[in-house]
Amino acid sequence: MSYSNDKGRPGTSPGETGRPRRRLKTKPLLILLLILLAGNLLWFIAWLIPNDPGGNEEVASVSGEEITRQEWMAAMEEQHGRETLLDLVNLKVMETAAKEYGIKVNDKEVDLELAMMRSARDGSEQTLYSSDVERMRERVTAQLILEKVLTKDVVIEESAIESFYQENQSLYDIPDSYKTRMIVVESADEAQAVIAELENGSSFEALARERSVDTSTGSLGGDIGYVVPGQSTIDEAIANAVTAVEKDGWSEPLALADARTAVISVTEKAEGQSFTYEDVEGHISRELALEQLPQSITPEAFWREFETEWFYGE
Template sequence: MPKKLLLSIILTLIVLNIVTLLLWKKSDNVALDDLEKTINRKDPVAVVGKKKVTYEDWMETLRDRYGKAELEEMINQSVVRQLAKENKIKVDKKVIEFELANIMTTQGVLTKEEMKAAEEKWRKNITHRYKQEALLTKDIRVTEEEVEAYYEEYANQYSFSESVQISHITVDGMETAEKVMEELNQGASFPLLALEYSSDEATRQNGGYMGYLDISSDHLLPSYKEAIINMEENTHSSPVKLGDEAAIIYLHRHLPEIKFTYEEIKPYIQNELALKKKGQTLDAGILWNELEIDWIYE
């Protein structure tokens, strides 16, 4: 056999072995969570003393406990998506933003990555819920008078006030405030500095966290409102004078005001009233008979 041909065959076999090894290793890696962390299915997922918990044991337990329920929920999601498309049902972006704003005010401080992942999940859930509600009530009649009466009584439920999520550090005088500012500008942690310096006992132990506040609330000082107007999210203010004291504010999140006209919110009130009239919960299983469904449990 010619030497060049032999070398060519050897090189080809080496390349094939490397590619096979890479593909084999890649196939053994599985995603663990939304943050793209992976694990190797051949490695134990836990070691308790001398006992190893294998990936297969873990998966089998998950299938036994949650397999049917999770698959059922996946089918529900698919049913709603397909039927909503067939019936040309869409959810107004303003309604989604309104629901998102209300959810956010129940949350604590999240990192940018956590907020992005959570917001994506919330959007999907909100959209699914409203589409499902519209599908379940599309054949139920609700009169204009019923909608108007409900709107007049509960109109305040369909508005969201401009709100801010903030933390603060209050100190005795501008001199100390400037010292805190210097440490912040050098990369020090705002919550840790609040724990060290803040004179506000109500928030100090929580890193100065004040939560979400309505921009028009009396709990938000006029000087705070003035400072927040020109701030970007995830930034801190310059020292704000408070009589003999001074404060530094951290703006986590700024949520704008959302208001609906009667015509904008009317379709959603109709669906809500229709669901009550039917005495029905949001059960997508009722919609299964509108599509051909074949699944492993039935």
């Protein structure tokens, strides 16, 4: 899988000497995973399917005028149906490709990719962690199948793999990371009021949506993804505070660099891992092979091969 990590892999600047470290491509991973995020709607939509074939059950009303389940479902299909179906089709296409080409993906490979995603420090992976772990593992598995199919005929010399590992070994010493949420307010007094509400049993996620002035994270219930202590792409106060926050607890008010104040919560700690050369050899070989491909390729490239048809007919 492809990652960009400027802190871990700086290029050679005018004052430096030596060979620049390689930057791995992020586009194939991000395109696929961002598309697949729509799959989170699948379970919800399935749950909404009514027992009444007519779908005339009232789900809301305004001034006595009802909104039916059928209307609701039609609106959801219009907004999210294409992306959700694309998710399902592409997962099935990759499963079929794995069988066709005899490709296997093991748990250790998935663990490595997830660990590297958690430790990414360019901020590009944060929103990928709003879904549950099993769904994320399914998506990573599908992406690995795609990459293995694309690179199955590309030969990479062992010396090139070893050289890359030696130059970038620190990438595979994954530090502890903390899945974090935050509520940003304008003052320390407002932050204390937020803490008081949390102490009285209010939901952190609900308060983030209601009170946070950082609308991009507030809409996600305050989710900012995994934070690594000392991470430079997030406010220093937050990066330095995550280790002291108990799981499902919250911090004291944190003064941010922009003069606002934050309260953070840690929902999960992912233990750091160190991967040996044997663990990452296949990963590096695949990354180097992907660099040789002329362009990014998505699962749709295999639709014709596996006689794929779908509702939208494109």
